Amino acid sequence: MSRADGQLKIAVLISGRGSNMQAIANHAGGHCTGYKICLVAANKPAEGLSVASEAGLPTTLIDHKKYNSKKEHEAALAEAIEASGASWICLAGYMAVLSADFIARFEGKIINIHPSLLPEYKGLHTHDRALADKQKFHGVSVHLVTPVLDDGEVIAQMRMPVKNVDTLESLSARVLVLEHILYPLVIGALASGAVTLDTGQVHWQDTSITNTLSLPEDTTLIFG
Numbered sequence: 001m002s003r004a005d006g007q008l009k010i011a012v013l014i015s016g017r018g019s020n021m022q023a024i025a026n027h028a029g030g031h032c033t034g035y036k037i038c039l040v041a042a043n044k045p046a047e048g049l050s051v052a053s054e055a056g057l058p059t060t061l062i063d064h065k066k067y068n069s070k071k072e073h074e075a076a077l078a079e080a081i082e083a084s085g086a087s088w089i090c091l092a093g094y095m096a097v098l099s100a101d102f103i104a105r106f107e108g109k110i111i112n113i114h115p116s117l118l119p120e121y122k123g124l125h126t127h128d129r130a131l132a133d134k135q136k137f138h139g140v141s142v143h144l145v146t147p148v149l150d151d152g153e154v155i156a157q158m159r160m161p162v163k164n165v166d167t168l169e170s171l172s173a174r175v176l177v178l179e180h181i182l183y184p185l186v187i188g189a190l191a192s193g194a195v196t197l198d199t200g201q202v203h204w205q206d207t208s209i210t211n212t213l214s215l216p217e218d219t220t221l222i223f224g
């Protein structure tokens, strides 16, 4: 695992507003120390790139429309990530499915945040589906990325009750609050060695990092 200045170097991949990227950046100096964002990359013009630039983070737009094939686009993306010195890749609303070749190039070093309690609701529209199914609980997962979409080992989850009065807006807003707590926490745990991922298996060595965490009411943190 390569570290600079004693810090885990991460690349964050986005496609949109980048609120998770911002939460990761905000916590880099807070209770989840030990990591540093060395690149924010987007595959299309994304609001989050300006947010990252304003925060003084290195950014790059590797626009998929400017490449003849997915293979060429991913090669450019991989080169930018390697040049940044990142040893981990954090997908944060990156709206493209990575190829098996790309994932193999960074094997065991790519994680993603997904707005559901995996394995429930892989793919899109997770909040609508949870509401339609009248689920009692919903939440968010951070998981290892494998070639099968949203299928890699879960590292940690946050679960909360769905309220009778919940709408798509209220539910997605409450899940987003959890996302912004969970993602920096997991990256901080990877940086400190509190969690290790050994050939695709998650091992929590130390869960005490959560002792000082204040979670929204009725929220449960689940270690993978």
Ligand code: GRF
Binding pocket: 014, 015, 016, 017, 018, 019, 020, 021, 048, 092, 093, 094, 113, 114, 115, 179
């Ligand atoms: C989040 O809900 C994340 O879980 C999903 O895409 C959304 C990205 O939001 N993968 P943001 O760009 O981080 O605000």
